[in-house]
Each structure stands twice: as C-alpha cells, then as structure tokens.
C-alpha cells in the first residue's frame with residue numbers, strides 16, 4: 546500500500562476516535578433518559594403521576610382534621626363517595642425526580658420537603674363539585690351560589706372537613722323548653738321586653754335556639770351588658786330554655802319605622818351578605834341565627850356597632866360588621882326595622 550494512503554487511514558482512525566471520545570465527554574448524563582430530544586419524553590413525564598399517600602397517612606399528624614373528616618359527609622365510604630384530603634390539599638408526595646442533579650428514586654414528601662397548601666378560595670374549590678348545573682346528577686347536592694352564599698366563602702358557614710356542620714349549629718340536641726314555665730318567669734322581663742318603646746329589644750317570635758344562646762352569652766360575659774347580666778346570672782339552663790320557648794312561641798310584631806326612602810337606599814348594600822344568614826325578609830335560615838324582623842331601629846344599629854367594636858363577641862358577626870361604618874349600620878337598621886313580620 547502506498548505510504549500516503551496509510552497515513553490517510555491513520556489520520557481517519559484518529560479523527561474517528563477523537564470524535565467518539567468528544568461525544569462521550571460532552572453529552573450530559575440525562576441526555577437520553579430525560580431531555581428534549583426523545584420523541585416520547587413528554588408522554589413519559591406526563592405518565593409520572595404525583596404520589597398520593599392516602600387519607601389514612603395524614604391521621605397521625607393531623608388528628609383533629611382527620612377525626613372531623615372521618616365522621617363527616619365527605620367520607621361516605623359506604624356510598625363510594627369519598628372526598629379525600631389530597632383532593633383539596635394536593636398530593637402529599639411529588640413526582641419522581643430523574644434529573645441529573647437529584648437522582649432520587651422518589652420525589653419530595655410532605656411534611657419534610659413539601660408544603661401542602663390550605664385552599665384559600667373555597668368559593669372556587671367547593672363549587673367545582675356543588676354548583677348547580679343542568680347536567681349534574683341530582684344525587685350530588687347542588688346550590689345556587691348567588692342566593693346560597695352571596696360573596697361569602699363557603700367556610701364562613703361550613704366546616705370544610707365535616708361540611709354538614711354549620712357554624713354555630715351545636716345546640717340542636719338540647720332538650721326543648723317548657724313555654725308555660727317560661728311565661729311565669731317572663732313577668733320580670735316584660736318591663737323592658739314588652740312594649741315597642743321599651744329599653745330592650747322585642748323578643749317575640751325570635752328563634753328559640755338563638756334566644757337561649759343569647760341569654761347564655763350575657764351570662765358568660767360574651768355580651769358585655771350589666772343590666773342583662775344582672776337579670777340572667779341566676780338562671781339555670783332549664784330556666785333559660787323555658788324562657789326561650791315562651792318568647793319563640795309569641796308572634797313577632799313589626800317595628801316599622803315608616804322610613805321607606807332610607808330602607809330603599811340601603812337595600813342594595815345589604816342584600817349581598819346579610820341576607821344569606823338573616824334572610825331578605827328578616828327571617829333567618831338557621832335556628833342559631835337571629836331573625837331581624839321585629840327589632841327596632843336603634844337596637845339594630847347598636848347591636849351591629851357592638852359586634853364591630855367588640856362589646857359583643859361572635860365569630861360570624863364580628864367578621865361581618867368589621868368593615869361597616871356608623872352610617873352603614875344606620876342604613877341597615879333602617880332597612881331591617883322596616884320589614885314586616887309574617
């Protein structure tokens with residue numbers, strides 16, 4: 546073979562060896578398992594599911610929420626309808642990590658390396674499954690958001706972990722009071738709670754559970770009022786239930802103040818949020834939420850301001866009243882005191 550052909554062959558072999566070496570050296574480790582160059586990489590990554598750990602795994606560390614949830618309606622295992630913790634809070638484990646820098650067999654886990662979010666906008670989250678829709682099967686409970694919740698978060702009224710629990714609805718099991726016994730005791734109350742112009746608000750036709758709860762609140766100091774504290778501090782719980790049963794059985798009388806102009810002006814402002822608990826007609830939707838129909842203008846305004854300023858402490862009402870000015874309170878009072886009892 547001529548000498549120059551041998552030299553050429555040697556050069557070609559050296560070049561091939563160099564090129565192969567360079568390819569080995571410069572290609573990153575993940576090039577074939579991960580990168581953009583492989584046709585099925587996207588499908589591969591997509592099929593790598595987040596790692597759900599199951600609701601049982603949360604129990605050891607979040608006992609309170611787990612107990613509420615287990616006994617609640619969102620854990621109806623016998624019907625095959627279970628809304629698991631991770632449906633609302635996201636997966637407890639991340640996708641497997643295959644990158645060049647973290648070659649771990651599994652991804653990051655809660656709680657050590659992964660924070661789980663608390664859903665902030667339940668008006669969005671809960672309506673995914675509960676907003677009324679034409680095609681949604683009737684077995685799935687549905688609500689019309691505007692009339693059911695207004696602009697409020699679902700968690701204002703529902704416990705997210707046991708959503709049949711409505712805020713404050715704890716006294717449903719109290720034994721009923723005896724109205725006749727209550728009537729006898731109410732003689733001392735009549736001076737302030739009888740006539741429309743009396744010092745205290747009208748109690749006639751008010752919700753029974755609410756009346757009992759309000760009296761307990763004066764007794765416990767949650768409502769700071771020296772007169773009422775003196776009136777009720779010696780009442781037993783049975784006395785309280787009897788009084789509540791008596792007043793709830795009376796018929797409500799409208800406080801009608803005749804100021805229709807003020808009422809009309811404030812109507813739009815209130816309808817958004819107050820009506821979902823107190824009703825547009827002033828009749829509340831739930832036994833522990835008071836009717837506002839029949840209450841006088843002054844009393845309504847003072848009560849709203851009192852929740853705002855802390856004299857009365859109640860989670861729902863303090864939140865509702867916190868943004869109101871004195872003028873708002875007066876408008877709201879004008880509206881509700883004008884409503885007629887039915």
Ligand code: HEC
Pocket residue numbers: 598599600602603604605606607630631634636637655656659660661662663
């Ligand atoms: C080994 C104990 C442990 C387990 C198991 C566990 N968590 Fe946690 N979780 C924690 C700790 C500790 C925190 C607080 C630290 C943080 O915010 O990351 C926390 C925080 C949270 C938070 C945020 C609470 C807040 O106030 O910010 C949520 C939501 C949560 N966990 C849900 C879950 C769910 C759902 C599961 C089951 C899939 C679960 N956790 C399993 C220990 C645990």
Ligand code: HEC
Pocket residue numbers: 600603604607610611612614615619628629630631632633634663664667700705706
């Ligand atoms: C239907 C959705 C939903 C489900 C299912 C759910 N949660 Fe929650 N969780 C929430 C919401 C909403 C909040 C925020 C509560 C609030 O704002 O008062 C929350 C709050 C929490 C918090 C923060 C502390 C607190 O109570 O505010 C923890 C911890 C938690 N959930 C754990 C769990 C665990 C564990 C499970 C399962 C046993 C679970 N959650 C199931 C919606 C849900």
Ligand code: HEC
Pocket residue numbers: 618619621624626627628632667670671672673674675684685686699700703704705708709
């Ligand atoms: C993934 C879907 C889903 C999400 C999200 C969800 N729910 Fe539910 N919810 C259900 C199912 C399914 C049931 C019915 C269980 C049954 O029929 O026993 C239910 C039942 C209820 C009920 C009881 C209805 C009745 O029968 O009286 C209430 C109230 C409720 N959910 C409120 C909420 C609230 C509030 C949230 C948000 C914190 C929420 N749900 C989020 C699926 C969901």
Ligand code: HEC
Pocket residue numbers: 667668671672675676686687688690693694697698699700701702703711821822830831
């Ligand atoms: C102002 C308080 C309040 C708010 C806010 C609220 N709910 Fe309710 N919800 C109730 C009450 C009270 C009931 C019991 C039935 C009734 O009186 O309407 C109820 C019942 C339900 C039911 C069962 C309905 C049925 O037909 O049995 C579902 C589902 C529900 N709510 C979902 C939601 C969702 C989702 C949100 C957030 C968009 C929400 N709720 C916000 C007070 C509220």
Ligand code: HEC
Pocket residue numbers: 730731733734735736737738744745746748751756759760768770772773776777788835847848
């Ligand atoms: C000396 C006058 C006076 C007497 C007597 C009196 N109250 Fe009152 N009561 C008031 C006043 C004033 C308020 C409003 C306090 C406030 O703004 O919180 C009130 C408020 C109440 C409320 C809250 C009403 C609501 O709508 O929230 C109840 C319930 C009540 N009283 C029950 C009674 C009972 C029962 C008796 C008899 C044992 C009684 N009161 C005797 C003056 C009186």
Ligand code: HEC
Pocket residue numbers: 701702713746758759762815818819820821822823833834835836837840845846848849857858859861862865866877
């Ligand atoms: C989430 C339900 C809810 C919403 C929304 C709500 N309230 Fe209330 N309201 C309550 C509850 C519960 C009480 C009783 C609190 C207590 O025991 O002190 C109450 C009490 C009151 C009282 C005192 C009634 C009495 O007899 O003493 C007035 C007045 C009142 N609310 C006005 C309003 C106004 C005005 C709005 C709108 C800005 C509003 N509420 C929105 C639940 C609600």
